[in-house]
Amino acid sequence: MDLNTVNRVVSARSRSDLRELGEGSVPLAGGSVLFAEPDPLIHTLVDLQAFGWTPFEITDKGLEVAATATITEVSQLPDDHGWRAHPLFYQCCTALFGSFKVWNVATVGGNICTALPAGPMTSLFSALDAEALIWKADGSDLRIPVSELVTGDTTTSLDSGDVLRSIQVSARSLGxxxxxxxxxxxxxxxxxxxxxxxxxxxxxxxxxxxxxxxxxxxxxxxxxxxxxxxxxxxxxxxxxxxxxxxxxxxxxxxxxxxxxxxxxxxxxxxxx
Structure with missing residues (x-):
């Protein structure tokens, strides 16, 4: 679907670029939902992929998943850390019956923030009691359980200009x-x-x-x-x-x- 009202695309390379977000200006990650239907109110896209976030960071605390990690990347997360919960990553990905094209572009953050009840990344990270890192529009950071981020059918607790940066899964949950x-x-x-x-x-x-x-x-x-x-x-x-x-x-x-x-x-x- 063409978003024929869009006349500007901003490549977000620093957090200050997110100040562009607001009325008529929305974040773009994979775009599998954004481009699925017209929205005449949108005039600017802020491309989060330009940040170049690493999909996964593994530390002693557990696993951090970038909001721009794709469904395909989540489904292919290596099983080399002895996590008992590892099968759940692929299992939840299979709940999204999209084509390989969708899997290769749809992102963790987009799937969660779209807040469809059947969002498989919402299911996955809620079940693991994961915590979302939100970059607030005022420049502050907020951590909130993923299970509380989605508040209803297509509604979230995000305010205008907020961006989901990453998801943190504890080592305890992974075990x-x-x-x-x-x-x-x-x-x-x-x-x-x-x-x-x-x-x-x-x-x-x-x-x-x-x-x-x-x-x-x-x-x-x-x-x-x-x-x-x-x-x-x-x-x-x-x-x-x-x-x-x-x-x-x-x-x-x-x-x-x-x-x-x-x-x-x-x-x-x-x-x-």
Whole structure:
């Protein structure tokens, strides 16, 4: 799709270049969503790829993922650090049934900030209790859980001019045992529900993250692996199920409960 109202492209090479952002001026990363439909209000694109951010930085604290890292790069993250959660990276990427063209340009930051309920990078980094680094428009930095960054269907907690710089995943989360389930109404359809369980390697606490079926990521936390009854009761307490062409709210609630129980059983067996 041509954005025929755009008359200016700014290559962001320093943080000061982000001052261009504002009404009618938007960030450009991969552009897979930005160029998908016309928006006559946009007149300026601020190209974040010009920063040249390294896709991944691995430290003693864990893994930092640049907002401009692509889905393909995330799917190909090497398994050479002994992270038990490593399979989750590729698994979540497969929840985006785009062509190789989309995978090669769509970015972590764009996927999260677009805030579609079925955003697979939102699912991935929420489940890992990852933290987003936000470059605020006033020049300050803000760190916020990814699960809190997305607030609803296409809405976020970002203010005008804010930019998602990177995602930080702790070494503790990377060492967690995880289990992943995804369901859709058709074999190559948009996710109707993505459910991820994570068992903490230190205190054996359990967190279940439900997304795609809800307008924002929902997380259920337990001191340890819950019983089937406890888990089902917690899921029934979620109030953000929604209905669209990819599934009805009652179906999403029902299948999420079934997938959650599969995850509970899988992680129970893995912990023995």
């Amino acid at each position: 967690s045992a995880t289990a992943y389930r995804k369901i859709a109404l058709s074999a190559i359809g948009r996710s109707g529900a993505v459910v991820i369980g994570r068992l903490d390697p230190v205190d054996e606490s359990f967190v279940l993250t439900v997304s795609a079926a809800t307008v924002r990521p929902e997380q259920l936390r337990f001191a340890g692996l819950p019983t089937a009854s406890e888990l089902r009761t917690a899921i029934e307490g979620i109030d953000s199920w929604f209905t669209d062409a990819h599934g009805a709210a009652d179906w999403r609630r029902a299948v999420s409960a079934l997938l959650a129980e599969e995850i509970r059983v899988e992680l129970t067996e893995a912990s023995r």
